[in-house]
Amino acid sequence: MTYCVAIKLNAGLVFLSDSRTNAGLDQISSFRKMIVYEQTGDRFMVLLSAGNLSISQSVREILQIEQIGDGAESGEPITIWNAKSMFDAARVLGAAVRHVYERDGAALKRSGVDFNVSMLFGGQIKGEGMRLFQIYSAGNFVEATSETPYFQVGESKYGKPVLDRVLTPETPLNEAAKCALVSMDSTLKSNLSVGLPLDLVVYEVDRFATDKLICIDENNPYFRMLHDSWGQKLRQVFDSIEDPAWNGGSTQVPLMVSTGRNKPLRKITNHQDRLI
Amino acid sequence: MTYCVAIKLNAGLVFLSDSRTNAGLDQISSFRKMIVYEQTGDRFMVLLSAGNLSISQSVREILQIEQIGDGAESGEPITIWNAKSMFDAARVLGAAVRHVYERDGAALKRSGVDFNVSMLFGGQIKGEGMRLFQIYSAGNFVEATSETPYFQVGESKYGKPVLDRVLTPETPLNEAAKCALVSMDSTLKSNLSVGLPLDLVVYEVDRFATDKLICIDENNPYFRMLHDSWGQKLRQVFDSIEDPAWNGGSTQVPLMVSTGRNKPLRKITNHQDRLI
Numbered sequence: 001m002t003y004c005v006a007i008k009l010n011a012g013l014v015f016l017s018d019s020r021t022n023a024g025l026d027q028i029s030s031f032r033k034m035i036v037y038e039q040t041g042d043r044f045m046v047l048l049s050a051g052n053l054s055i056s057q058s059v060r061e062i063l064q065i066e067q068i069g070d071g072a073e074s075g076e077p078i079t080i081w082n083a084k085s086m087f088d089a090a091r092v093l094g095a096a097v098r099h100v101y102e103r104d105g106a107a108l109k110r111s112g113v114d115f116n117v118s119m120l121f122g123g124q125i126k127g128e129g130m131r132l133f134q135i136y137s138a139g140n141f142v143e144a145t146s147e148t149p150y151f152q153v154g155e156s157k158y159g160k161p162v163l164d165r166v167l168t169p170e171t172p173l174n175e176a177a178k179c180a181l182v183s184m185d186s187t188l189k190s191n192l193s194v195g196l197p198l199d200l201v202v203y204e205v206d207r208f209a210t211d212k213l214i215c216i217d218e219n220n221p222y223f224r225m226l227h228d229s230w231g232q233k234l235r236q237v238f239d240s241i242e243d244p245a246w247n248g249g250s251t252q253v254p255l256m257v258s259t260g261r262n263k264p265l266r267k268i269t270n271h272q273d274r275l276i
Numbered sequence: 277m278t279y280c281v282a283i284k285l286n287a288g289l290v291f292l293s294d295s296r297t298n299a300g301l302d303q304i305s306s307f308r309k310m311i312v313y314e315q316t317g318d319r320f321m322v323l324l325s326a327g328n329l330s331i332s333q334s335v336r337e338i339l340q341i342e343q344i345g346d347g348a349e350s351g352e353p354i355t356i357w358n359a360k361s362m363f364d365a366a367r368v369l370g371a372a373v374r375h376v377y378e379r380d381g382a383a384l385k386r387s388g389v390d391f392n393v394s395m396l397f398g399g400q401i402k403g404e405g406m407r408l409f410q411i412y413s414a415g416n417f418v419e420a421t422s423e424t425p426y427f428q429v430g431e432s433k434y435g436k437p438v439l440d441r442v443l444t445p446e447t448p449l450n451e452a453a454k455c456a457l458v459s460m461d462s463t464l465k466s467n468l469s470v471g472l473p474l475d476l477v478v479y480e481v482d483r484f485a486t487d488k489l490i491c492i493d494e495n496n497p498y499f500r501m502l503h504d505s506w507g508q509k510l511r512q513v514f515d516s517i518e519d520p521a522w523n524g525g526s527t528q529v530p531l532m533v534s535t536g537r538n539k540p541l542r543k544i545t546n547h548q549d550r551l552i
Contacts, residue, residue: 035533035534036533036534037533037534037535038533038534038535039535039536064534064537065537079537080537081536081537157433157434157466158433158434158436158437160434160466161434161462161465161466162510162514164465164466165465165507165510165511165514166511166514172519174519174520174521175519177519177520178514178517178519178520179514181520182514182517186437189437189440189441190433190436190437190440202522211522212522222520225517225518226517229516229517230513230517231441233513233516233517234438234441234510234513235441235442236513237506237509237510237512237513238438238441238442238454238455238458240505240509241454241458241501241502241505241506241509242501243448243450243451243453243454244450244453244454244457244498245450246478246487246488257311257312257313257314258311258312258313258314258340259313259314259315260315260357261340261341261355261356261357
């Protein structure tokens with residue numbers, strides 16, 4: 001499995017991916033799932049991929065040469081390098097996904113393998129604002145809006161609660177990077193198929209380039225601090241909330257109780273303690 | 277969907293279930309997923325169920341009359357009410373699941389519906405210690421051990437990190453109840469198909485009865501306090517961890533970068549900031 005998260009804020013974009021790939025528990029390898037497309041001053045795009053590794057690697061390779069349109073109208077076919085909008089660049093990516101499907105889909109199906117790939121693609125092209133897309137196996141895609149400032153692909157559930165609690169479009173960039181790392185930390189803790197190292201990119205709006213790219217392994221001091229602090233402090237918070245206490249008051253609890261064979265299930269409502 | 281969690285501690289057992297059932301997003305209802313079987317002083321058992329509601333309701337109904345063995349050897353067929361061990365009671369439950377499969381399985385398959393039911397069954401019968409089982413659709417089951425003191429069924433991922441961080445066999449009962457409620461709170465926050473009210477039962481070892489049964493709705497003061505405190509304090513912890521800072525140092529980051537069409541993907545290793 002994989003866990004990737006991408007966040008779109010007013011201040012910029014955050015991308016984070018793990019690097020574990022597994023085909024069964026005894027075939028675990030490390031593959032990078034992030035790729036950066038950069039023409040300094042003109043466009044900055046990041047692609048994160050989850051799903052079947054052979055498909056996502058093929059998509060990435062084909063994306064380098066993929067084009068849409070025959071250029072008859074505009075004079076030039078559209079590629080990710082000359083697209084005038086991120087929407088068009090996402091269309092090129094969708095076309096690359098369909099290209100791989102046409103090439104491999106039937107053979108994969110014969111082998112009982114689903115055509116499964118899921119990608120996050122975000123960035124900014126000069127002339128418009130930042131945009132973030134999630135691309136599905138069919139090559140179709142959806143765009144993040146201010147109501148939903150993030151997308152996840154892969155093993156997304158463990159790390160979702162903290163994103164829901166923290167992120168809004170107004171969240172500062174470094175705080176969002178921290179939030180993505182906490183989300184990843186929870187996922188690492190609960191799922192063996194997600195693993196270090198991590199790739200993190202932070203992009204500031206209107207820069208069309210970034211210096212903030214990093215590969216985080218187990219020796220990274222910030223991630224170690226975050227991992228230890230989050231675990232410890234979460235435990236302190238947990239301890240600081242009082243335990244439930246029970247007193248002898250009764251509540252109207254229509255709980256299903258059975259007291260013997262062939263006796264009907266009945267609802268009891270009056271012999272419970274109250275939780276205070 | 278559903279979320280149920282059951283915890284086995286040295287001090288006793290904790291059971292918690294939500295009550296939302298949905299067949300599509302526009303068919304949401306409230307059904308209780310917990311049932312208590314109690315013969316005071318002799319046995320105390322709790323059943324939590326997830327999966328297809330028609331199946332789990334049938335299993336619960338049949339369990340009232342289900343028996344295994346013809347009584348030829350021991351003189352009496354085994355039911356959950358006379359079983360001498362929780363293991364035998366779990367076998368009766370497994371037989372009830374298979375009974376429903378024989379009755380409904382083929383017809384469900386014709387309609388394209390999986391025979392999908394997943395249950396947690398725990399308690400204590402006089403003469404042995406407490407035991408906790410997870411029962412699958414095939415009627416087979418596994419038992420919780422001290423290395424794995426809890427089981428979850430249904431929408432389990434959102435609420436798993438806090439269980440992994442807190443629970444050990446030594447955890448006190450009320451603390452484990454609090455942990456189950458925090459786990460449920462995270463699940464409620466992230467998944468619409470899990471909903472209030474909740475059923476909570478706390479059982480103390482060797483009592484063969486309990487007063488600690490409660491139905492928790494949105495007006496329950498403890499759960500409201502926990503919900504508010506956990507959200508607020510989690511946010512405080514999050515804020516108390518310093519944001520990542522970036523300096524101009526370089527790291528060896530083999531990140532995949534492309535800078536133009538038809539250019540090979542290349543690894544860059546030397547123009548990144550260091551995350552400190």
